[in-house]
Amino acid sequence: MSQALFENTLNVMRKKVEDKLEQLLPNAEGPEGRLFQAMRYAVFAGGKRFRPFLACESAKLFDVQPDAALRVAAAIECIHTYSLVHDDLPCMDDDDLRRGLPTVHRKFDEATAVLAGDALLTIAFEILADPDTHQDPYIRNELTRRLALAVGGHGMVGGQMIDLLSEGTDVEIGGIIRMQQLKTGALIAYACEAGAVMGHASTEALHALHAYAHDMGLAFQIADDLLDQEGDVETLGKTPGKDANVGKATFVAIMGVEKARNQARMLADQAIQHLDLFDEKADLLREAARFVINRRH
Amino acid sequence: MSQALFENTLNVMRKKVEDKLEQLLPNAEGPEGRLFQAMRYAVFAGGKRFRPFLACESAKLFDVQPDAALRVAAAIECIHTYSLVHDDLPCMDDDDLRRGLPTVHRKFDEATAVLAGDALLTIAFEILADPDTHQDPYIRNELTRRLALAVGGHGMVGGQMIDLLSEGTDVEIGGIIRMQQLKTGALIAYACEAGAVMGHASTEALHALHAYAHDMGLAFQIADDLLDQEGDVETLGKTPGKDANVGKATFVAIMGVEKARNQARMLADQAIQHLDLFDEKADLLREAARFVINRRH
Numbered sequence: 383m384s385q386a387l388f389e390n391t392l393n394v395m396r397k398k399v400e401d402k403l404e405q406l407l408p409n410a411e412g413p414e415g416r417l418f419q420a421m422r423y424a425v426f427a428g429g430k431r432f433r434p435f436l437a438c439e440s441a442k443l444f445d446v447q448p449d450a451a452l453r454v455a456a457a458i459e460c461i462h463t464y465s466l467v468h469d470d471l472p473c474m475d476d477d478d479l480r481r482g483l484p485t486v487h488r489k490f491d492e493a494t495a496v497l498a499g500d501a502l503l504t505i506a507f508e509i510l511a512d513p514d515t516h517q518d519p520y521i522r523n524e525l526t527r528r529l530a531l532a533v534g535g536h537g538m539v540g541g542q543m544i545d546l547l548s549e550g551t552d553v554e555i556g557g558i559i560r561m562q563q564l565k566t567g568a569l570i571a572y573a574c575e576a577g578a579v580m581g582h583a584s585t586e587a588l589h590a591l592h593a594y595a596h597d598m599g600l601a602f603q604i605a606d607d608l609l610d611q612e613g614d615v616e617t618l619g620k621t622p623g624k625d626a627n628v629g630k631a632t633f634v635a636i637m638g639v640e641k642a643r644n645q646a647r648m649l650a651d652q653a654i655q656h657l658d659l660f661d662e663k664a665d666l667l668r669e670a671a672r673f674v675i676n677r678r679h
Numbered sequence: 680m681s682q683a684l685f686e687n688t689l690n691v692m693r694k695k696v697e698d699k700l701e702q703l704l705p706n707a708e709g710p711e712g713r714l715f716q717a718m719r720y721a722v723f724a725g726g727k728r729f730r731p732f733l734a735c736e737s738a739k740l741f742d743v744q745p746d747a748a749l750r751v752a753a754a755i756e757c758i759h760t761y762s763l764v765h766d767d768l769p770c771m772d773d774d775d776l777r778r779g780l781p782t783v784h785r786k787f788d789e790a791t792a793v794l795a796g797d798a799l800l801t802i803a804f805e806i807l808a809d810p811d812t813h814q815d816p817y818i819r820n821e822l823t824r825r826l827a828l829a830v831g832g833h834g835m836v837g838g839q840m841i842d843l844l845s846e847g848t849d850v851e852i853g854g855i856i857r858m859q860q861l862k863t864g865a866l867i868a869y870a871c872e873a874g875a876v877m878g879h880a881s882t883e884a885l886h887a888l889h890a891y892a893h894d895m896g897l898a899f900q901i902a903d904d905l906l907d908q909e910g911d912v913e914t915l916g917k918t919p920g921k922d923a924n925v926g927k928a929t930f931v932a933i934m935g936v937e938k939a940r941n942q943a944r945m946l947a948d949q950a951i952q953h954l955d956l957f958d959e960k961a962d963l964l965r966e967a968a969r970f971v972i973n974r975r976h
Contacts, residue, residue: 414844414861416840417832418832421832471793493768496793497765497836497840497843500765501832503800504836505832507804508831519819519820522816522820524816530801530802530805530808536705543791543794544711
């Protein structure tokens with residue numbers, strides 16, 4: 383499959399996820415309407431919806447009802463968006479642009495950005511716990527429990543803390559890998575596992591998807607560092623070279639461009655191998671691993 | 680029961696809740712340890728643990744296993760603490776003191792405060808979704824679902840948004856009541872209802888507790904406004920008169936001290952009446968309604 387064809391497939395899924403988000407996010411009514419406006423602004427500011435794509439494709443492997451998978455995908459995107467909104471805050475990465483648009487605290491204000499992030503985090507749990515997501519309360523609870531583990535202090539938020547603390551310090555490669563596994567890897571892994579949880583998959587299948595997500599997520603992050611190093615503001619939609627400028631530890635800074643590129647390729651190949659126990663239903667997940675290292679934005 | 684005796688009872692429960700929180704919160708290990716330090720600093724900075732008390736007492740009405748109720752109580756306190764940490768941020772209420780101690784962003788820094796709040800919000804869902812909280816996944820899921828509804832954009836966070844937007848504007852009494860119902864009432868109501876959910880209570884009992892929480896929560900807030908107006912920094916542990924100074928709409932500002940005090944009394948009486956269908960097991964909840972309007976801090 384060509385890169386263009388895959389991007390097309392990704393776009394079709396993106397549209398479905400955005401329709402679901404449109405349906406699930408509250409409308410900007412009442413005196414608190416500004417909060418909902420900010421949530422929607424953040425969520426609909428663009429993005430590839432790559433994590434939702436992973437959730438839906440993983441769910442397909444186990445014949446999960448597509449609309450249910452879309453709900454979980456939407457919840458995951460709410461979490462991802464909340465993390466971006468809070469990460470962009472002046473006290474964190476202090477970014478003015480995100481996907482080519484003013485960040486939430488620039489478009490609205492800091493307080494609204496903090497609250498919109500809080501509400502997006504919360505609505506993810508509301509969506510998962512709703513009976514529409516799965517008829518079996520055990521599965522709904524399992525989706526909730528695993529999400530909380532993936533994005534809390536021992537997951538995404540912990541990774542963000544390490545990332546902030548690592549600014550201007552010498553970090554070795556093991557430290558960066560662990561930081562990235564927490565900061566971005568845990569949610570990517572959750573996206574890949576959620577479909578398996580919904581589809582009562584075997585432990586073996588769950589582990590395979592976890593391993594796939596692990597390697598693909600790391601490849602994704604290295605590719606991100608490479609793009610950050612090489613991209614321009616127009617293609618990236620954000621300020622390039624920013625991480626390097628604030629002295630953040632990146633894969634590229636430690637390994638150099640060439641080695642980082644090779645490492646990303648190797649990880650993508652490894653990710654694909656983890657999918658060997660699945661048939662052609664997993665082909666788009668295989669393509670996704672190739673996509674992450676070849677994308678231009 | 681005297682006010683002193685009730686405070687003593689509250690203290691006994693406080694100790695139990697703090698032991699449970701001690702057990703459930705992560706220890707400050709690893710490079711992300713600062714995050715866990717900040718979470719613990721915020722949670723163990725004091726506080727009456729009034730919401731956890733309500734959860735445990737409501738659970739007693741339905742013979743819920745005390746340790747399970749304590750877990751839910753701890754989750755509720757994590758949510759309450761997260762809301763305080765984010766509310767204290769410079770971009771929100773900009774408070775330097777909370778319960779007589781430096782606020783989290785003063786003790787640590789703003790980024791850590793944002794992340795500690797995020798992680799406390801997330802761990803609440805982790806605790807609720809854990810099988811130790813209840814053996815029935817339907818109940819665990821129901822606890823999660825209701826919490827998400829109570830504290831998200833249509834609950835606590837929405838109330839905080841309205842509160843911020845109301846600064847310096849004319850708000851009528853209906854507007855303040857709705858704001859307070861969202862900002863503080865929804866979590867108090869959740870605390871009172873959680874025990875009923877865990878104990879498979881009748882709809883009638885659930886509604887009675889909701890009505891109790893509604894009136895008691897409003898009485899609590901009016902009493903808070905009165906304390907804010909009349910208290911001093913030593914007793915309050917925070918800067919008094921702050922709300923009035925920034926032009927926030929308060930019950931006292933609109934009704935005046937005397938009318939506000941009467942209104943609080945009337946609401947507390949009404950709250951107690953809602954408990955008529957319960958026997959003496961509800962006596963401490965009755966005392967709690969009296970306590971909120973008589974407390975000095």
